[in-house]
């Protein structure tokens with residue numbers, strides 16, 4: 365390395381001395397920490413400025429300055445040349461530089477108040493204050509919108525069952541226990557999980573959901589635990605956070621928990637018991653603090669008997685069970701839910717509000733709703749679009765739509781076999797429909813539409829045949845579980 369010329373060396377030493385002498389005069393407020401973020405030195409001026417009446421050396425800096433930049437600079441070695449810091453109820457301008465040993469190793473950080481006279485940078489702080497106020501306002505509006513969207517009041521219905529469930533949710537929210545929500549598809553399991561989170565003490569923390577059934581078995585662990593940087597060929601350099609980490613301090617909603625492979629069930633149990641996990645390809649243990657809300661449309665007790673679900677995990681998850689009955693068993697909810705769906709759909713489509721005619725409600729009440737509220741939503745959304753200029757949604761229109769959807773009309777909810785009631789389109793019915801479509805005097809229906817209808821009917825039939833067991837339905841149809849979910853989403857089943 366080139367040696368500094370003697371005069372340059374002298375000038376440098378002199379400059380440092382002047383700087384050190386004038387530092388106390390101009391920058392009386394200064395502090396230093398080590399790499400463990402403990403205070404190693406503080407100037408008298410700064411101690412007084414912070415209102416500390418004892419020697420804070422050896423204490424963590426965050427005990428006195430919670431939002432200090434010093435720990436970050438000590439960790440990264442990157443200086444912060446000038447930044448605003450909100451301290452002692454006012455803005456100050458601070459500089460923080462890393463401290464290095466003679467060998468160039470980072471040994472801590474040193475910070476000083478560059479300017480604490482607000483008048484001298486008032487235009488800057490005024491702008492920051494204004495932006496901060498705007499940000500606070502938007503954040504509170506967002507939180508309010510979230511609460512309105514997911515609060516219990518958003519869940520429509522007046523049936524005794526629904527009111528009892530709302531009470532259970534209020535109870536469950538008071539305690540930090542695992543909750544298991546059971547019920548057929550589309551009954552509102554995710555909606556109630558959201559409401560539970562929003563009522564709980566974790567409401568301002570993340571709500572993360574993971575649909576176990578929609579993820580191929582070989583990717584589930586990565587999705588759940590995350591992946592360490594470069595864990596395997598093709599893994600990203602930065603690694604990827606898993607849902608457990610993303611949900612930390614908040615709530616993790618595990619939908620379709622019954623579809624979790626046995627091996628992963630064991631790992632989830634460990635997380636629940638020990639509150640720690642390791643990312644795929646890592647041996648570093650990470651701590652986690654989450655509340656689990658799990659949901660399933662399957663009979664977990666039966667699955668335990670069949671050796672498909674771990675009993676110990678079931679008892680862990682089932683801290684408080686909440687069961688959502690199907691819509692056909694709480695007919696008193698239908699009018700309020702329908703009203704809400706119509707209002708929301710019309711507002712979204714920017715059209716005048718529409719109402720159910722007097723004869724329309726009995727049609728809705730007499731149908732079985734195998735897809736529950738989600739199906740009701742789909743039918744009413746289509747009705748709104750088809751009612752065009754009419755203010756009322758007629759019984760006839762709904763009858764037609766339900767007929768079109770499932771090949772039958774207004775099924776009485778009593779004695780017929782569930783199979784006939786829900787999916788009367790047996791194989792021969794389907795071929796009959798296709799034959800009718802094939803008649804040469806009828807205008808042809810686009811092939812894509814015919815294929816979609818056929819796929820929809822086949823999937824519904826398979827799900828019903830396997831009593832809602834999606835993995836078995838996918839197997840019977842010769843597709844993967846993830847593909848089945850993809851298709852169900854696309855075809856709005």
Ligand SMILES: Nc1ncnc2c1ncn2[C@@H]1O[C@H](COP(=O)(O)OP(=O)(O)OP(=O)(O)O)[C@@H](O)[C@H]1O
Pocket residue numbers: 518519520521547548549550551552553554555556619659661701704737738741
């Ligand atoms: N009581 C209700 N009031 C208003 N909307 C509802 C009600 N119950 C369900 N919904 C709506 O119905 C749809 C389906 O609900 P959700 O996704 O929560 O059901 P799910 O039981 O989790 O379904 P899946 O088992 O298929 O995941 C959502 O759009 C939800 O907002």
